[in-house]
Amino acid sequence: MKKRGALSLPAIVLGVLMLVVVGAVIGLVFYPAPAPAPDDNANATVPASQLPISPYPPCTEQDWTSQLTPSSCPVYNSQTKSWTQVGQCAGGVSHPSSEEVSCVYSAVSCTSFTYTDWSGCNQSGSQIRVVSEALPEGCVGGNPMLTQTCTFTSPCREQDWNSALNPAICPLSGEQNRSWTRIGNCSGGVSHPDTITLSCNYRTPTCTTFVYGGFSSCSPSGTQGRSLINALPEGCVGGNPVTSIPCTYVPACLEANWSNATVPATCPPSEQQTRSWTLTGNCTLGAWHPAQENVSCTYIPPVCNSFSYTTWSECTIEGSQSRSIVSQSPEGCVGGNPMLTQNCAYPYWCTEQDWTFVISPSTCPASKAQWKVWSKTSDCEGGVWHPTYEQISCT
Numbered sequence: 001m002k003k004r005g006a007l008s009l010p011a012i013v014l015g016v017l018m019l020v021v022v023g024a025v026i027g028l029v030f031y032p033a034p035a036p037a038p039d040d041n042a043n044a045t046v047p048a049s050q051l052p053i054s055p056y057p058p059c060t061e062q063d064w065t066s067q068l069t070p071s072s073c074p075v076y077n078s079q080t081k082s083w084t085q086v087g088q089c090a091g092g093v094s095h096p097s098s099e100e101v102s103c104v105y106s107a108v109s110c111t112s113f114t115y116t117d118w119s120g121c122n123q124s125g126s127q128i129r130v131v132s133e134a135l136p137e138g139c140v141g142g143n144p145m146l147t148q149t150c151t152f153t154s155p156c157r158e159q160d161w162n163s164a165l166n167p168a169i170c171p172l173s174g175e176q177n178r179s180w181t182r183i184g185n186c187s188g189g190v191s192h193p194d195t196i197t198l199s200c201n202y203r204t205p206t207c208t209t210f211v212y213g214g215f216s217s218c219s220p221s222g223t224q225g226r227s228l229i230n231a232l233p234e235g236c237v238g239g240n241p242v243t244s245i246p247c248t249y250v251p252a253c254l255e256a257n258w259s260n261a262t263v264p265a266t267c268p269p270s271e272q273q274t275r276s277w278t279l280t281g282n283c284t285l286g287a288w289h290p291a292q293e294n295v296s297c298t299y300i301p302p303v304c305n306s307f308s309y310t311t312w313s314e315c316t317i318e319g320s321q322s323r324s325i326v327s328q329s330p331e332g333c334v335g336g337n338p339m340l341t342q343n344c345a346y347p348y349w350c351t352e353q354d355w356t357f358v359i360s361p362s363t364c365p366a367s368k369a370q371w372k373v374w375s376k377t378s379d380c381e382g383g384v385w386h387p388t389y390e391q392i393s394c395t
Helices: 009-030
Strands: 064-069 078-085 098-102 112-115 126-128 131-135 147-149 161-166 175-182 195-199 209-212 223-225 228-232 244-246 258-263 272-279 284-286 292-296 306-309 320-322 325-329 341-343 355-360 369-376 381-383 389-393
Touching: none
Parallel strands: none
Antiparallel strands: 064 078, 078 098, 112 131, 126 147, 161 175, 175 195, 209 228, 223 244, 258 272, 272 292, 306 325, 320 341, 355 369, 369 389
């Protein structure tokens, strides 16, 4: 019988072999063997028993992947192939990190175009342009738009232009501006600048337009004059300015030429009245008044002659009753003779003899309740009192 915990011989041998393999791998990774010095026996074959043992299998084509740049063959028929090892292997099939490979370029059709500007429109009604760039690079063919229809416009002639001078007459400076405007439907041909400055011969013009000051008042001699402020065109001489005209002399107004009316006729509580002025007689300037003006006045309140009162109070035991003034007229009045008190007959106190009643309904109903309806039979005040309706029990 085996003793518990003792190892068998095969297990010991297997453990030793595993330690040897692991040590060899560590030595290859961390302590690579130095390259042997060149000697005459450099080409000698190393026995297989002396070669390092690799933990990875030899590389195959499946352990490599590649990528072409550019992805499609360019016009110069060459691409760069970049290799990347993807499997865990050592030795075997190998590739450089990149290499140039030949390819066969296949031209593609052009899909995008850049053009020159359109040419001028010819008499046949068309214009052309050429392609300055086509994409994708190296493409051929495609459908570039190289012609289009247009409306032919004839070249401009002198008859297609109109000009105007500013100012119309040569000024004192001896220079005028000629402005050109194209009036015909044309293009190219005869052209003119928008504005050009020309020399001209100035001739002193005769004045035709005058600027005056205001007329003076009419003199007793029947004339009124005005001053000449300016004459046009600039630098002109002569002409026929009108500096005086005949007039009808009107004397200056006096206070006697004015009449007025004041509204309202009597001074109101606001102590303001409106005074309207009217000019009478043939005069001008001199004494003057506005058509209307506000004037101050001294208000004298009128005596009241009409009153509105409250109702009379109850008659007092002394036999009098009073009331108050609610409103009075005319507006803003004072004083007057309002009637605020009067004599009256003071009423006596009510007793039971001053009341009477009826029973409703006249016979006692099933509810055993009747109404006693009270009414006063005299003009008494205070004293005994009964409600209009009083509920009583009955049998």
